[in-house]
Amino acid sequence: MKRVVVTGMGTISATGMNIAEFWNNIKEGNSPAKNITRFNAEKFKTHFATQIADFNPAQYLDRNEIKRSDLYSQYALIAAGQAIADSGFDVNAMSPFDIGVIFGTAQGGMETFEQQYKEFAEKGYEPHFNPFFIPKTLVNMAAGLISIKYGFMGVNFSAASACASANTAIMDAFNYIKFGKAKIIITGGADAPISEASIGGYNSLKALSTRNAEPTKASRPFDIERDGFVMGEGAGVLVLEEYEHAKARGAHIYCEVGGAAMTSDAYHITATHPEGKGAVRAMQLALEDAGLNTSDIGFVNAHATSTPVGDISEAKAVHTVFASNDNLHVSATKSVTGHLLGAAGAVEAIIAVKAITDGVVPPTINTQTIDPQIPQDLKIVTGAAIEKTVNAALSNTFGFGGHNGVVIFKKV
Structure with a gap:
């Protein structure tokens, strides 16, 4: 059995647009929950979320990447770029078949699906869907786009187990490396569920907090007065690597994946x-x-x-x-x-x-x-x-x- 270590990390969310900012806000307990600005949320019972404010994908991705990717895939690409840079491995020094991507998502391209269908419903005539509609909505596309961007030709698939999806992906990546099927795997998860369909749907399940007067105090796990969760969005990515391979190239090793x-x-x-x-x-x-x-x-x-x-x-x-x-x-x-x-x-x-x-x-x-x-x-x-x-x-x-x-x- 091979040992598996973490050699790179990246993240994008309302809590932080990189690891340093994210970790500082986590330690300090700074909640970014605010009223939703992406759409008029006052029609719903919940008006707030941890939404990434003023997000401009053009700051991170080129025109073609933006055109063919849903918001959740954009988050995945940005966090993956951070993690790959943090890990510092040389793609050209390895076989591309030794590097894979296993990525998790719960909802995939929900925003694209919602926008496209609303446009069709409002026009009321023969549909004219965007040619990127189908690939943008697929739950496997974040994994696919990461591999395409960097030329990773090893194992590549998406894990979908609702809110356990990222851990499922990490576990799969861990096992692929442990059993000698890959040297490096980019893994983690992404979702962009701050949409009308998601907020409305989770409200109907009575799963979301409705503490609209104080969003930053709405999520209160284990508390007697808790009333539901706060919706968030973003991505987290880890670079998992076979231990001896990481040692040989002098990689910075954060820790080991134990089990x-x-x-x-x-x-x-x-x-x-x-x-x-x-x-x-x-x-x-x-x-x-x-x-x-x-x-x-x-x-x-x-x-x-x-x-x-x-x-x-x-x-x-x-x-x-x-x-x-x-x-x-x-x-x-x-x-x-x-x-x-x-x-x-x-x-x-x-x-x-x-x-x-x-x-x-x-x-x-x-x-x-x-x-x-x-x-x-x-x-x-x-x-x-x-x-x-x-x-x-x-x-x-x-x-x-x-x-x-x-x-x-x-x-x-």
């Missing part, structure tokens, strides 16, 4: 299992895959979205697995970033990596009174970040359909 696992709740199309049975098993399997004990994990980056049911089931699951670990701290960083759907696992993987490299566990903001249904001895970091040596961190993601994805990172 990963997926399970299914097999319970409900949107709700998590009330006792977190699938989540418990996924965490246990990831620990086994990493060859670690529960006592080795210093930080759990919780999926906790600030929904009434989901936070409780995850807290119970984490407590079940780590009840004997007095050194464990838990944080729910969606309180800062909002929920980036298929990109959530990627930006939270970056947070887990930075917690290890910088010795900081970021805060869960806005949480004042822990719901009494949550195990009260679970050490949830609230208020402010804490300094702490983190030798290994576990990141949870859960998706509609019962998908549970867990990834563990550890010091090399």
Whole structure:
């Protein structure tokens, strides 16, 4: 089995347009949640999101890239460019077949689909769709565009498991390298779900917070007064690399991917299992895959979205697995970033990596009174970040359909 390490990272979101800005706002607990400006959101129950303000793709991409890509793919391309530059590997010094792309998304080209169909419906005559309509909406296109841009000819596909998509992609990339099928894989996730269809749809599910008077305080995971999540958008990308290959080229190594696992709740199309049975098993399997004990994990980056049911089931699951670990701290960083759907696992993987490299566990903001249904001895970091040596961190993601994805990172 090959060892797999992280040698590059990149991100774009309302929380930060690069790793340094993103990580600083995560540590400081600076929520970017504001009223939506992309469309008139007052017709919906929720008026706000963590929207990337004043985004101009021409600052990052050329005309042809913009013309043939949906917003979610543009975010993916930008974050991938950052991560590839950060990793510093020389494409020309490698076989292009040794470099792959495995990328996650929950909704794909939702914005393109919505815009094109609205135009057709408003015109009321024979459709004249943009010739790029189909490729722009495909969930695999972010992966395809990254490989086309850089000439990566290895494994290439998209992972779609709702809000667990990025962790699914990271796990697949990890396993491809571990079993010697690739030297380097660009992985992560992207989504651009701040659209009328998405906000309206999630409102109908009663999944979004409606705390319109105070957007920055709306996401409050584990709190007794939580009322739903805050929609977000963006991308997170990691460069995973075979350890010996990274060493040989003198790469900067952030940390090692220890293990990963997926399970299914097999319970409900949107709700998590009330006792977190699938989540418990996924965490246990990831620990086994990493060859670690529960006592080795210093930080759990919780999926906790600030929904009434989901936070409780995850807290119970984490407590079940780590009840004997007095050194464990838990944080729910969606309180800062909002929920980036298929990109959530990627930006939270970056947070887990930075917690290890910088010795900081970021805060869960806005949480004042822990719901009494949550195990009260679970050490949830609230208020402010804490300094702490983190030798290994576990990141949870859960998706509609019962998908549970867990990834563990550890010091090399």
